[in-house]
Amino acid sequence: MSAAASRPIATGRSATGMPTGRLAVWWVIASEIVIFGGLLGSYVMHRLAHDAFAQQAAHTNTWIGAFNTFVLLTSSLSAVLAHKAAEEGNGTKAARFLYYTMAGGVVFIVVKAFEWTSEIQHGFTISSNTFWSFYYTAAGIHAGHVIAGVVIMGIVAQAARKNLELQRVELIGLYWHFVDIVWIFLFPLLYIAK
Amino acid sequence: MADHASHGTAHEAHGEHTHHPNYVKIWAILLALLVVSVAGPFVGIKAVTLITAFGVAIVKAYLVVKNFMHIDVAARLVTYLVLTMLLFMLLFFAGTAPDVMESHGSNWTKPSWVAGTAHPEAPADGHGQEEEH
Amino acid sequence: MVVQHASPAHEHDAQHARQSWVRHYLLATDHKIICFQYMFTGMALAVVAGFFSYVFRMQMAFPGMNVPGWGLVTPAEYNMLVTNHGAIMIFWVAMPVLIAAFGNYLIPLMIGADDMVFPRVNRLSYQIFLLSVIILLVSFFVDGGGSAGAWTMYPPLMAKAQYSMTGTGSSVFLVAIALEFVAFLLGGINFVTTAMNARAPGMTYYDIPIVVWMIVIASILFMASVGPLIAGAVMMLFDQQLGTAFFDPDRGGDPILWQHLFWFFGHPEVYVVLLPAIGITAEIITVFSRKKLFAYKTVLNTAIGTGVLSFTVWAHHQFIAGIDPRMANIFTVTTLIISIPIAEMMFVYVATLYGGSITLATPMLWALGFIATFLIGGVTGIFLGASGADIYLHDTYFVLAHFHYTFFPIAIIGTYAGLTYWFPKMFGKQMNETLGKIHFWGTFIPFNCIFIPLFFTGMLGDHRRIFDYTYFPELSTPMLENLRAFATISLVVMLGFQLVFIYNFVTSLLWGEKAEKNPWHANTLEWTADSPPPHGNWAELPTVYRGPYEYSVPDRKDDFWPQNAKS
Numbered sequence: 001m002s003a004a005a006s007r008p009i010a011t012g013r014s015a016t017g018m019p020t021g022r023l024a025v026w027w028v029i030a031s032e033i034v035i036f037g038g039l040l041g042s043y044v045m046h047r048l049a050h051d052a053f054a055q056q057a058a059h060t061n062t063w064i065g066a067f068n069t070f071v072l073l074t075s076s077l078s079a080v081l082a083h084k085a086a087e088e089g090n091g092t093k094a095a096r097f098l099y100y101t102m103a104g105g106v107v108f109i110v111v112k113a114f115e116w117t118s119e120i121q122h123g124f125t126i127s128s129n130t131f132w133s134f135y136y137t138a139a140g141i142h143a144g145h146v147i148a149g150v151v152i153m154g155i156v157a158q159a160a161r162k163n164l165e166l167q168r169v170e171l172i173g174l175y176w177h178f179v180d181i182v183w184i185f186l187f188p189l190l191y192i193a194k
Numbered sequence: 195m196a197d198h199a200s201h202g203t204a205h206e207a208h209g210e211h212t213h214h215p216n217y218v219k220i221w222a223i224l225l226a227l228l229v230v231s232v233a234g235p236f237v238g239i240k241a242v243t244l245i246t247a248f249g250v251a252i253v254k255a256y257l258v259v260k261n262f263m264h265i266d267v268a269a270r271l272v273t274y275l276v277l278t279m280l281l282f283m284l285l286f287f288a289g290t291a292p293d294v295m296e297s298h299g300s301n302w303t304k305p306s307w308v309a310g311t312a313h314p315e316a317p318a319d320g321h322g323q324e325e326e327h
Numbered sequence: 328m329v330v331q332h333a334s335p336a337h338e339h340d341a342q343h344a345r346q347s348w349v350r351h352y353l354l355a356t357d358h359k360i361i362c363f364q365y366m367f368t369g370m371a372l373a374v375v376a377g378f379f380s381y382v383f384r385m386q387m388a389f390p391g392m393n394v395p396g397w398g399l400v401t402p403a404e405y406n407m408l409v410t411n412h413g414a415i416m417i418f419w420v421a422m423p424v425l426i427a428a429f430g431n432y433l434i435p436l437m438i439g440a441d442d443m444v445f446p447r448v449n450r451l452s453y454q455i456f457l458l459s460v461i462i463l464l465v466s467f468f469v470d471g472g473g474s475a476g477a478w479t480m481y482p483p484l485m486a487k488a489q490y491s492m493t494g495t496g497s498s499v500f501l502v503a504i505a506l507e508f509v510a511f512l513l514g515g516i517n518f519v520t521t522a523m524n525a526r527a528p529g530m531t532y533y534d535i536p537i538v539v540w541m542i543v544i545a546s547i548l549f550m551a552s553v554g555p556l557i558a559g560a561v562m563m564l565f566d567q568q569l570g571t572a573f574f575d576p577d578r579g580g581d582p583i584l585w586q587h588l589f590w591f592f593g594h595p596e597v598y599v600v601l602l603p604a605i606g607i608t609a610e611i612i613t614v615f616s617r618k619k620l621f622a623y624k625t626v627l628n629t630a631i632g633t634g635v636l637s638f639t640v641w642a643h644h645q646f647i648a649g650i651d652p653r654m655a656n657i658f659t660v661t662t663l664i665i666s667i668p669i670a671e672m673m674f675v676y677v678a679t680l681y682g683g684s685i686t687l688a689t690p691m692l693w694a695l696g697f698i699a700t701f702l703i704g705g706v707t708g709i710f711l712g713a714s715g716a717d718i719y720l721h722d723t724y725f726v727l728a729h730f731h732y733t734f735f736p737i738a739i740i741g742t743y744a745g746l747t748y749w750f751p752k753m754f755g756k757q758m759n760e761t762l763g764k765i766h767f768w769g770t771f772i773p774f775n776c777i778f779i780p781l782f783f784t785g786m787l788g789d790h791r792r793i794f795d796y797t798y799f800p801e802l803s804t805p806m807l808e809n810l811r812a813f814a815t816i817s818l819v820v821m822l823g824f825q826l827v828f829i830y831n832f833v834t835s836l837l838w839g840e841k842a843e844k845n846p847w848h849a850n851t852l853e854w855t856a857d858s859p860p861p862h863g864n865w866a867e868l869p870t871v872y873r874g875p876y877e878y879s880v881p882d883r884k885d886d887f888w889p890q891n892a893k894s
Contacts, residue, residue, distance in 0.1 A: 031550040032554070033283070079262070
């Protein structure tokens with residue numbers, strides 16, 4: 001397969017001065033802002049309209065939520081340290097930090113799995129009432145983004161370990177920080193405001 | 195796939211990334227803010243809870259966007275892009291909330307909203323809600 | 328990177344020999360091939376959606392008849408046909424052809440690049456799109472048939488099987504829609520970053536051809552507006568399958584929330600498909616009147632202004648749904664305002680044509696046809712934008728005629744304009760002019776004969792989405808029945824004339840006269856590449872020295888001045 005198909009000249013150009021990959025990831029983040037914005041906006045409308053929501057929210061476990069917040073914030077730290085290492089040209093170090101980030105993502109999902117199992121066993125299912133419908137839908141779509149991020153990060157880390165495609169470390173980091181920020185807002189919305 | 199040469203042109207374009215703040219320090223601040231937001235409700239005053247919960251969220255988000263995502267180093271276009279998307283979300287909220295937050299209008303009601311049965315207490319005894327269709 | 332140095336034709340043939348058929352066509356990363364993938368998929372689905380319109384119009388004009396090619400139309404089938412005609416035309420015809428196909432083809436070529444910046448993401452976006460098509464087609468064959476909740480998918484019709492009379496079809500349809508959105512989000516990112524970053528040296532923002540700008544702005548509009556609907560689609564799917572009640576007012580939800588989530592996207596969406604068609608028109612009218620675009624920056628600014636304003640008008644689709652009347656006031660004002668930038672664009676086009684040296688070749692006929700019919704569509708929209716008038720006109724055929732006078736120019740006329748114009752470049756052959764003109768008039772005249780009567784039936788009280796008007800004696804007068812029958816027969820005639828196009832397309836592709844590089848003597852960069860361009864587009868990528876519309880420049884020998892010509 002000729003090299004032309006894998007990387008056209010176009011990809012290396014930069015008429016705006018910003019690397020193409022970074023520009024692309026910010027566009028991805030922009031479109032994700034409106035996805036989560038629509039969902040969370042709808043949640044907030046219901047929340048503000050019904051006091052009963054607050055009563056339901058009392059059943060979420062703030063400590064688990066806080067722990068997961070801690071996990072994601074720490075994984076964001078390792079993601080940006082990976083970026084710094086990649087910029088210094090140290091692919092092995094960058095990959096290591098990416099693996100820590102991935103571990104954080106996995107811990108997040110595992111904790112959530114236990115959390116949801118417990119909640120469902122107590123009778124709080126997605127169809128219990130509108131609060132729980134939003135709870136599972138919003139956190140679920142977020143969790144889907146976490147899983148996707150972990151997978152892509154694995155692919156980037158594999159290449160980074162061999163000092164290849166180091167510019168991608170920053171890019172997956174940007175996506176990961178965004179996923180972290182969504183959770184930064186989900187946490188108070190679902191766990192604290194009660 | 196193993197194409198080192200092409201990195202050159204893409205990276206020539208940016209030389210801005212020489213400045214790295216102390217990421218661990220930022221992380222520590224984020225954790226401190228997390229503690230504040232969890233502690234807020236214990237004060238018992240609703241206004242305090244709201245400020246700690248959402249004020250902290252906004253500050254945390256700003257810290258991440260500025261220090262981890264380096265938005266101030268990326269082209270200004272990126273800042274405008276993100277702000278525009280947030281603005282659109284506010285617009286969506288402003289246009290939708292007057293309807294969604296109402297329980298009745300001139301020729302309609304949402305029966306369960308009016309009756310106050312919209313959000314039944316989920317049975318916390320191991321049984322799921324029965325589906326009503 | 329060998330391909331850049333060898334002579335294009337020779338290297339291209341050698342490359343062909345090396346690449347298997349599967350690699351070259353099925354798993355293509357070349358933007359031109361991906362264009363064709365989107366284009367032929369979209370055109371195939373246009374046949375499906377067109378067929379659906381034939382079936383339900385026959386039922387409406389001649390209720391109870393055994394429609395040739397279908398049979399008896401049941402009420403549930405009628406709902407399914409109407410739903411899928413609309414949804415397919417917008418999501419699986421207009422968008423893939425106008426944005427994905429033309430965008431893929433034109434953006435790299437017109438900005439002087441050798442491909443999109445992310446060719447493999449490009450391939451992935453088509454694959455996801457194709458998956459959405461397959462899932463859509465599957466929805467027709469599951470128990471209960473395809474989705475029948477109207478393309479607007481309002482709850483409770485869409486959310487509850489007892490109302491929509493379909494089973495899993497509605498949910499399968501939602502999955503198809505969600506995948507289509509993902510495909511276009513991915514594709515849009517490619518388009519925007521390519522146009523921003525991969526331009527030829529010397530090409531400033533104001534040297535970019537208008538059609539590229541339009542497709543880029545459309546992609547941005549799409550990316551900024553589809554989010555809430557993606558959220559809504561997930562919520563609707565959960566309402567259908569998991570017993571949630573996001574939109575059920577009996578259990579704490581709100582059906583109006585869906586409407587807002589849908590139309591917040593739905594309105595910008597119509598500009599998403601409009602802008603590329605307007606862009607194609609700009610390219611054609613400048614070339615075929617040998618005149619520069621009257622006011623490039625105005626067109627650009629009005630396009631951006633329209634894009635921004637399009638986010639402020641959405642609830643004009645909900646005027647009589649029970650929204651807060653004060654909001655209806657606000658949305659009336661914004662809706663009337665948004666007609667201004669589009670009108671300005673039309674004025675610029677007319678001013679461009681004025682005094683030009685006009686050739687009425689087939690592409691030009693389509694471009695002029697676009698302007699004429701879209702004007703009618705736009706003007707009738709103003710009636711509907713006024714909330715007072717809309718109280719009467721909403722959900723009548725007046726609305727339907729209005730949006731067909733906008734969508735048809737966009738999706739059909741715009742497509743034919745672009746296809747007949749760029750066919751020589753895409754396929755290296757010329758289309759037959761005579762057949763092209765026959766096809767044009769055979770489409771244009773019947774189109775007007777379909778929808779002008781429907782303005783009148785709408786004003787006289789015909790509701791939308793009625794399966795059989797004999798249930799409404801006041802709507803079963805001879806005049807109304809005749810108008811409906813006339814519209815339906817015109818539809819059949821128009822569909823028949825599309826065979827002329829298919830014949831022209833196929834025979835020109837196979838046996839047409841060979842096309843030179845620049846048969847229309849146009850300025851933009853794609854006309855400097857071979858017809859068709861090889862992989863990589865040029866042996867040496869061009870540099871740009873001027874804008875795209877330097878036609879009939881005084882004191883020059885030729886009446887055109889290519890962007891990459893040094894002098």
